Amino acid sequence: ALKGKRIKLRVTSTFGHVYSVDFPPSLRRWGGVDPARLFDSKVDDRVQPDGGKSRLPEHLASEARRSHLVVLALDNDRE
Numbered sequence: 001a002l003k004g005k006r007i008k009l010r011v012t013s014t015f016g017h018v019y020s021v022d023f024p025p026s027l028r029r030w031g032g033v034d035p036a037r038l039f040d041s042k043v044d045d046r047v048q049p050d051g052g053k054s055r056l057p058e059h060l061a062s063e064a065r066r067s068h069l070v071v072l073a074l075d076n077d078r079e
Helices: 056-065
Strands: 020-022 044-047
Touching: none
Parallel strands: none
Antiparallel strands: 020 044
């Protein structure tokens, strides 16, 4: 029960990423770039190309349409 009301709970899993984030090509030479430059650098972000394997955005949208609340348990990494 939640606040005295019965609820239905759905648990699902996901894999993959929605976005990909990387440094511009000129800063991707890990052996040839001063790491201090990376702190102020802009990053390139884009929708992660995965060939439609994960369908993560569509999956989350489908769950949201059937729900009053969606809770995401995310790992807080930078990949």
